[in-house]
Amino acid sequence: MKISFIIKENRKREKELTSLLKQAKNLIGFSEVAVLKTEFAGHAIDLASEQVKKNSNIIIAVGGDGTLNEVLNGVLKTPYKNTIIGYFPLGTANDFQKTAGEIRSVEHFINCLNNISTKKINIGKLTCYSLNEKNIRYFINIADTGLGGFIAKRITQDSKNLGAHLTYLKHTITGFLSYKKSKVNVKIDKQDYNGKLLSIAVCNGKVFGSGLIISPNAKLNDDYFQVTLLGNVSIWDYIKNLKNLKKGNLINNENIHYYSAKSIVINSSSTIETEADGEYIGGGKASYELLPYSLNLLDTTKE
DSSP states (O other), rough: OEEEEOOOOOGGGGGHHHHHHHHHHHHOOEEEEEEEOOOOOTTTHHHHHHHHHHHHHHHEEEEEEHHHHHHHHHHHSSSTOOOOOEEEOSOOOOOHHHHHOOOOOOOHHHHHTTTTOOEEEEEEEEEETTTTTTEEEEEEEEEEHHHHHHHHHHHHEEEEEOOOOHHHHHHHHHHHOOOOOOOEEEEEEEEEEEEEEEEEESSSSSSEETTTETTTOOOTSSOOOEEEOOHHHHHHHHHHTHHHHHOOOOOOOOTEEEEEEEEEEEESOOOEEEEEEEEEESSSSEEEEEEEEEEEEEEEOOO
């Protein structure tokens, strides 16, 4: 068997990475261990695709949620023969693992690789239509049209001289203060929403935005997305409910709506932006489709 580690380095966690790669050399049952490091945004997509073509059985994303998203897209955009995807979190937020199963240590992760167990999970397919272009992106955790996309775009454009965490914090605060809600039509399976939109989160996982439990009822392996729609909600109402979001409480507000759905389509006369797993995707009409049980994920919930 072959295993590939695709790594976005994090200088603050070099010790963990060094330990991981050292112990990976002694994995049981693997004849080849490939180690590849990303050099630019989007590089993990290309690296993952190449490793699928080279018959890698397991591909591990080592980085944050964005690195995992890129690896996912590299695998799913290539005929992939049941390739297993795993993740070792070295990012800033690492929100996906809070649904899929937290990795407690390097030793815990190596044990999971030495005693492989997998689970079939759902994946989301997002299509953005912008300036007569169609951009397809798969996501494993949560995608967000509205405020989240607005913030993600500005993070992408930033030089990030402040570092990842402070850059995220800066644009979250300025985004809250400057974002203007758009009027939208949202088709959620057979239901319709018409009105102003702060944000709509389409959830495979529970947690996004560095620890906000936007969808406490989301599951990776059921037959629906869980959708949280924040309609004509003021920024101050949102901020007042941050405590509830961190605790995973559903919010009782006439402008906040919860749905279970397999398909979501968002239209607006103004440009409305979308992100997926923290990565900016584009502006314009957005459609979401559930792909049930379409990915083999390394199970890290085992001892």
